[in-house]
Amino acid sequence: MLKRKGVIAVGIFSVLFGAAWWTNGTIDRHLYLHELQEEEGIQLLQTDTTKVILHEPFKPREYIRIIK
Numbered sequence: 124m125l126k127r128k129g130v131i132a133v134g135i136f137s138v139l140f141g142a143a144w145w146t147n148g149t150i151d152r153h154l155y156l157h158e159l160q161e162e163e164g165i166q167l168l169q170t171d172t173t174k175v176i177l178h179e180p181f182k183p184r185e186y187i188r189i190i191k
């Protein structure tokens with residue numbers, strides 16, 4: 124009885140893992156092909172990079188910071 128439950132659990136895990144792996148591969152291929160098709164119409168513009176604002180990291184328990 125315990126072996127049967129183990130085999131069923133491993134089988135369900137394997138099916139779900141395989142389906143997720145296959146879906147991930149399909150989505151990655153779809154996004155990669157979509158990016159290749161759109162590259163022809165995209166033009167990159169250089170922006171002004173002189174204004175760089177560096178913020179200090181958040182302190183403990185400081186979740187947001189309001190800057191005036």
